[in-house]
Amino acid sequence: MKKLLAKVLCLSFAVAAFAGNAQVAEAKVYNYDITEENFPAADYADRYADVKAAFGEDKSALYNHYKYFGVEEGRIVKITKDVLSSQANADSAIGASKIFAIDVLATIVNDDMTDGEKVKAVESWMQSNITYGTTADNSCYHITGPMASKPTVEEGYAETFELFMDALGIEAITTKDLKANKVNVDGKWYDINIPAGVLY
Numbered sequence: 001m002k003k004l005l006a007k008v009l010c011l012s013f014a015v016a017a018f019a020g021n022a023q024v025a026e027a028k029v030y031n032y033d034i035t036e037e038n039f040p041a042a043d044y045a046d047r048y049a050d051v052k053a054a055f056g057e058d059k060s061a062l063y064n065h066y067k068y069f070g071v072e073e074g075r076i077v078k079i080t081k082d083v084l085s086s087q088a089n090a091d092s093a094i095g096a097s098k099i100f101a102i103d104v105l106a107t108i109v110n111d112d113m114t115d116g117e118k119v120k121a122v123e124s125w126m127q128s129n130i131t132y133g134t135t136a137d138n139s140c141y142h143i144t145g146p147m148a149s150k151p152t153v154e155e156g157y158a159e160t161f162e163l164f165m166d167a168l169g170i171e172a173i174t175t176k177d178l179k180a181n182k183v184n185v186d187g188k189w190y191d192i193n194i195p196a197g198v199l200y
Helices: 002-026 041-047 049-055 059-070 081-085 093-106 115-129 154-168
Strands: 172-174 181-185 188-192
Touching: 041 049, 041 059, 049 059, 081 093, 093 154, 115 154, 115 181, 154 172, 154 181
Parallel strands: none
Antiparallel strands: 172 181, 181 188
């Protein structure tokens, strides 16, 4: 009886863990088609010492680990221009805006900053350079608005913040209503809602 109860408890915890991971995945605005060709192997190896110790700089081995184990383990990689340019929607307005955002990001942060400092720098830039408001073409609901210096509503702020974090290799998600974010800095999650003034 005790063994049966233990098995039931273990199964319950596993289901709960899976449900938790699924919830996080559903909260990502952007999901990327990362292939071996566009995979940022050096970033992945440098980010995870255990992976680098096991596979060194072998790009194929690093990619296979990410694809078959890393994603399920919640490991992330920095989203680069190469990744964005290879996406199916790269030629769309949203695709072009995401690629342009990488150039904008280079003017906001530098490699000497900590993750926390990078988050603060992005928040500061968005507060200073994005105007709250709507547009007739609905670009205000997406990253296309702020990247074209157009007014933006909550959804546009959240989408833009998530892309910036993805490009920095900082784990971030968008809330289910698509109007705010959560960012993971040094293992702790923080609520972010830039137009409401909720900052890291």
